[in-house]
Amino acid sequence: MSEERVNLSKEDKEKMLNVGIKTKNKKNTGSYILVDDDIVEVDLNLEGVELMPIKMAIEKYDWVEEYMWKLVDPEKDKYTKMAYEDDEPKGYFIRVKKGHKVTFPLQACFYIKATRKEQVVHNILIAEEDSELHIINGCASGNYVKEGYHIGITETFLKKGSFLSYTMIHDWAPGVIVRPRSAIEVGENAHYMSNYVSLKEVKSTETSPVVYINGKDGKARLNSILFAPEKTDLFVGGKIQLNAEGARGDIISRTVTNGGDITAPVELEATVEEVSGFMECNGLILEKEGRIYSSPSLNSNKQNVELAHEASVGKIGDEEIEYLMSRGISEEQARSLIVHGFLDLKIKGLPEFLQNQIDTAVNQSIKGM
Known part of the structure; x- marks a missing residue:
């Protein structure tokens, strides 16, 4: 479907720019843009990388369905059930092939244009052995959208020796409810980095990605930068489970409330010995009406582990x-x-x-x- 057919206005394009997305930008190595349920753009100009709608990937490769719902339980909550029961899965499939390294980021955008729209997507990302990929995922809606839902299932798989950075910048309208459900599997000597940025008013966001480091010497880092204006409710947590020797997990959170509510539960769990992790959760309260609830948690019954955290909330x-x-x-x-x-x-x-x-x-x- 073309950009003209869905009639993206100047305001729509500016909102996309606010989250790092340029429509029809030939400098990008790849681009995927979904407006409501319509694919506006799928463009890829790079050897060694596949980018396509998830429905097309399922039709092209019979093994893709083996990755769907492998890390996220469809019975987790009513939102995952809604995605699981969707007969026409939306979202993207991205695979960077073995040995290919891409330093300029692919861009993906989920945009809500219609009021009361329930946008449901399921994404699969695969970084094969010794590959490298950077993704910027910009999610937004028109300021004229009075109500809406975004439900996003994202399952990510890092094979041996791969590196993936995944940067999410959100700029929703004040009446939108956002429910991402993400899980990541990190293989041997692989490195995953997530950067989540939410700085504008939104009715409610609830996300808590889970990273499973299942390969020796695997690494993961979850960064979040949150700013909650008045009437904004952010629940942004995260968990890293250290399941293999030499695994390392870090969670860094910066939160500022200017009248909104922020809940930031984060956890490091060590299931084996010879692992390490660190959490830093700092909050700043600008208005008396604002609230920050930060709850860092360290969980292990093993002796030879190094887990630590720092947390502070102030004005x-x-x-x-x-x-x-x-x-x-x-x-x-x-x-x-x-x-x-x-x-x-x-x-x-x-x-x-x-x-x-x-x-x-x-x-x-x-x-x-």
Whole structure:
């Protein structure tokens, strides 16, 4: 289906740009854009990588269905049941083949244009042995959308020696409810990095990806940058299960409430010895009505493990504001500078293009604070 047929407005395209997505951008190695249930764009110009609608992948390869519902239980909740019972699965299939390394990111976008739309997708990602891939997944809706649902099932598989970074930037309308359900399997000496960014008003988001490190010396890192304006409810957790010797898991969370609610339950679980992990969960409260509930959890019955966490929730100190104001900066500008610095998470190993997209999203959010 073409972009013209679904009639993407200038506002729609600007919302997509806000989450790092450019329509018909020939500089991209690959692009997948779904508007409501209509595929606007599927484009790939790269050897060694496959990108196609999940329905087409099921028809092309009989083994694809073996990966579907392998990591996510369809009976988990009513949202997974809804996706499981969908007769026409939407979403994408991405596979980077053995030995291929792609440094410029593929882009994928799920966009809601119709009010009261229930957008349900199921994605499968496979990074084969010794491959490398970077994905930016931008999810958004038109500001004119009064109500809507986005339900996304994503199952990701990293084979031996592979590397995958998966950056998600969300910019939904205030009436949208978002329910991603994600799980990741990390193989031997593979490395998975997730970056989740939600900085605009949304009615409700609930996501808690689970990473299973099943291969020796596998690594995973979950980063989240959250800003909750008034009337926003964010439940953004995460869990890394360390199931193989030498496994390493890190969870880094930066949360700011400007009147909204943020719940951030995160967990590191060690099921074997000779593993390590670290969690850092820091929150900042700007308004009295805002709430942050941070609950880091370490879980193990093994002796030879190294698991640690740091957590803090606080407010901007008066002395910080006064210091900046003494340098000729207004109180509003001082607050913005402090919040920007708090959310400025530089992610080691992330390509410059993706880091710039995260920085841009943070800057746009702070301007509207």
